[in-house]
Amino acid sequence: MAAARTENPGPVMMNLTKSNGQLRGPPKAASLSGSSAASVPTGRAPGLKPSGGTQEGPGIKFGDDWKKSLHLPPKDNRIKTSDVTATKGNEFEDYCLKRELLMGIFEMGWEKPSPIQEESIPIALSGRDILARAKNGTGKSGAYLIPLLERIDLKKDYIQAVVMVPTRELALQVSQISIQISKHLGGVKVMATTGGTNLRDDIMRLDETVHVVIATPGRVLDLIKKGVAKVDKVQTMVMDEADKLLSQDFMVLIGDIISFLPKNRQILLYSATFPISVQKFMAKYLQKPYEINLMEELTLKGITQYYAYVTERQKVHCLNTLFSRLQINQSIIFCNSTQRVELLAKKITQLGYSCFYIHAKMMQEYRNRVFHDFRNGLCRNLVCTDLFTRGIDIQAVNVVINFDFPKNAETYLHRIGRSGRFGHFGLAINLITSDDRFNLKAIEDQLVTDIKPIPGTIDKSLYVAEFHCSKPDCEEDEEKEDFRRLPINP
Missing domain, CATH: 3.40.50.300 (P-loop containing nucleotide triphosphate hydrolases)
Structure with missing residues (x-):
C-alpha cells in the first residue's frame, strides 16, 4: 500500500452516533487506496453462508500449468525481518498438499512458508498435538489452517475441526482466511459463531453441513450443550491465542468443550506468550505434544x-x-x-x-x-x-x-x-x-x-x-x- 500523509484540513462535520464507533x-x-480485506456482512460472522467455500476449481486438466490460471495479488516487495525470512527454504508444495488448497494459498499472496509454518505444518499433518510459541504477525493462522483444511474429508457431513479464539473480531478474521484459502477445494463448509450474534441463525446453519467451526468458547459450548453442534467426531481442535484461552476467563469453558470431544482428537495450541497454567493443561489434555519455540526474543x-x-x-x-x-x-x-x-x-x-x-x-x-x-x-x-x-x-x-x-x-x-x-x-x-x-x-x-x-x-x-x-x-x-x-x- 502506498503511504499517504495524514492531513488536518480544519473544521469537520461529524457523523456521530453514540454506539456505532x-x-x-x-x-x-x-479512504485508503490499495487496502485489501474480504467483505464481512454486518451483524453476523462471515462463514455462516460461505460464498467462497462452494466454488469449484477452475477445471485444470492433467498436464496444464495450473499456476498460470491463478489470480495472484500484487507481489509484496517490501523488506521483511528475519522473524519471517529465516526459513529452511521449504516450499508449500513440499508438504504434498492438495493442488486446490495450494491454489488458495498462493492466491492469498502467501509465497513461501514462514518459520512457524515450516515447523508446524508437517507435524500437524501427522496428527500429533502441538504446543507452538511464535511472535505476533509471523503466520500462526496459516500454520494451523493449512493442515486443518488439508485433512478435511468432504465426503463426511459432520464437524471435523473446531478453532477456538478469544474474541469475536479474531473469529471473523480467521473464518475469512479459511474461506479464502479453501475456495478451490470444492465444498469445505466453514462457520463462524460468536456471542452477540443471533443464536437461531447458528442453529439453522448447523442443521446443514458444517466441516469447520471457528468460535469463541462461550457460544460454541452453548451450542454443544443444546445438542446442536455435534463435536463427538471432531479430529482437530485449535486454540489460537492460547494464553488468553487458558486464563481464568476461559479455562473452565475450554475444559468443558474438550470433555465433549473424542479421546483421539488432536489439539494444537498457538500463542506468542504462555502462562504457567499451560503446563497443567498440557499434562491433562495433550498427548506427547510436539513443542515449537521460535521466541528467542x-x-x-x-x-x-x-x-x-x-x-x-x-x-x-x-x-x-x-x-x-x-x-x-x-x-x-x-x-x-x-x-x-x-x-x-x-x-x-x-x-x-x-x-x-x-x-x-x-x-x-x-x-x-x-x-x-x-x-x-x-x-x-x-x-x-x-x-x-x-x-x-x-x-x-x-x-x-x-x-x-x-x-x-x-x-x-x-x-x-x-x-x-x-x-x-x-x-x-x-x-x-x-x-x-x-x-x-x-x-x-x-x-x-x-x-x-x-x-x-x-x-x-x-x-x-x-x-x-x-x-x-x-x-x-x-x-x-x-x-x-x-x-x-x-
Missing part, C-alpha cells in the same frame, strides 16, 4: 519503539503533532478504558481526522461494521481498548500509539504487535506520564528491549514500506519527520 472526518482523509524486530514524556493535559496536543508529522497508512491508538476510547475518538474527529472506535461494550453489529470498514481502509485511525490486541492482522497498520500506557508487558507486546505484521516495519509510540515511568522500566526489563525517547527526527524507512524522494536535497524534510516541537523531556 464510526466518527468520520473529512472525506479526503477517510520477545519483541518484534521490525518495530521501532519510542516514548514521549508528557503530562495528561499534553497528550491530545502530542497526538495531534504525531498525526501531522507521521506518514501514517493506518494507525491503532490504545486507551485503557471504554470511556476514554469514546472521548478520545470524538476529540480526534474534532481535530479534523477520520477516526473510528471500538470496544467490548458496543453492540456486536457495530463492532463488526467498524472492524470490516477499518480493514477495508475506509478510515485511517482506530481508537480501541485491548479488545483489539489479539491476533488482529491488518497489513496497512504501520503505527501503533499507546495513548494510555499498558500496565503489563504481555499487554504491551500484543499491542505493538498490531504493527509490523509478517516481518514488515512498524512504529510504536508511547505517551508516558510520570505515573507510567515505573511501568515503562518494568516492561523494558521483562521484554529485554529498549524503548527510547522520541528523537527530534524519525527516519521514515523505519516504518514506511516504500519511499520515493523526488528532490535531491530532501533527506531532512522528506525522509525524516521533525518532532522537535513535541512536549517531551530530554
Whole structure:
C-alpha cells in the first residue's frame, strides 16, 4: 500500500452516533487506496453462508500449468525481518498438499512458508498435538489452517475441526482466511459463531453441513450443550491465542468443550506468550505434544519503539503533532478504558481526522461494521481498548500509539504487535506520564528491549514500506519527520 500523509484540513462535520464507533472526518482523509480485506456482512460472522467455500476449481486438466490460471495479488516487495525470512527454504508444495488448497494459498499472496509454518505444518499433518510459541504477525493462522483444511474429508457431513479464539473480531478474521484459502477445494463448509450474534441463525446453519467451526468458547459450548453442534467426531481442535484461552476467563469453558470431544482428537495450541497454567493443561489434555519455540526474543524486530514524556493535559496536543508529522497508512491508538476510547475518538474527529472506535461494550453489529470498514481502509485511525490486541492482522497498520500506557508487558507486546505484521516495519509510540515511568522500566526489563525517547527526527524507512524522494536535497524534510516541537523531556 502506498503511504499517504495524514492531513488536518480544519473544521469537520461529524457523523456521530453514540454506539456505532464510526466518527468520520473529512472525506479526503477517510479512504485508503490499495487496502485489501474480504467483505464481512454486518451483524453476523462471515462463514455462516460461505460464498467462497462452494466454488469449484477452475477445471485444470492433467498436464496444464495450473499456476498460470491463478489470480495472484500484487507481489509484496517490501523488506521483511528475519522473524519471517529465516526459513529452511521449504516450499508449500513440499508438504504434498492438495493442488486446490495450494491454489488458495498462493492466491492469498502467501509465497513461501514462514518459520512457524515450516515447523508446524508437517507435524500437524501427522496428527500429533502441538504446543507452538511464535511472535505476533509471523503466520500462526496459516500454520494451523493449512493442515486443518488439508485433512478435511468432504465426503463426511459432520464437524471435523473446531478453532477456538478469544474474541469475536479474531473469529471473523480467521473464518475469512479459511474461506479464502479453501475456495478451490470444492465444498469445505466453514462457520463462524460468536456471542452477540443471533443464536437461531447458528442453529439453522448447523442443521446443514458444517466441516469447520471457528468460535469463541462461550457460544460454541452453548451450542454443544443444546445438542446442536455435534463435536463427538471432531479430529482437530485449535486454540489460537492460547494464553488468553487458558486464563481464568476461559479455562473452565475450554475444559468443558474438550470433555465433549473424542479421546483421539488432536489439539494444537498457538500463542506468542504462555502462562504457567499451560503446563497443567498440557499434562491433562495433550498427548506427547510436539513443542515449537521460535521466541528467542520477545519483541518484534521490525518495530521501532519510542516514548514521549508528557503530562495528561499534553497528550491530545502530542497526538495531534504525531498525526501531522507521521506518514501514517493506518494507525491503532490504545486507551485503557471504554470511556476514554469514546472521548478520545470524538476529540480526534474534532481535530479534523477520520477516526473510528471500538470496544467490548458496543453492540456486536457495530463492532463488526467498524472492524470490516477499518480493514477495508475506509478510515485511517482506530481508537480501541485491548479488545483489539489479539491476533488482529491488518497489513496497512504501520503505527501503533499507546495513548494510555499498558500496565503489563504481555499487554504491551500484543499491542505493538498490531504493527509490523509478517516481518514488515512498524512504529510504536508511547505517551508516558510520570505515573507510567515505573511501568515503562518494568516492561523494558521483562521484554529485554529498549524503548527510547522520541528523537527530534524519525527516519521514515523505519516504518514506511516504500519511499520515493523526488528532490535531491530532501533527506531532512522528506525522509525524516521533525518532532522537535513535541512536549517531551530530554
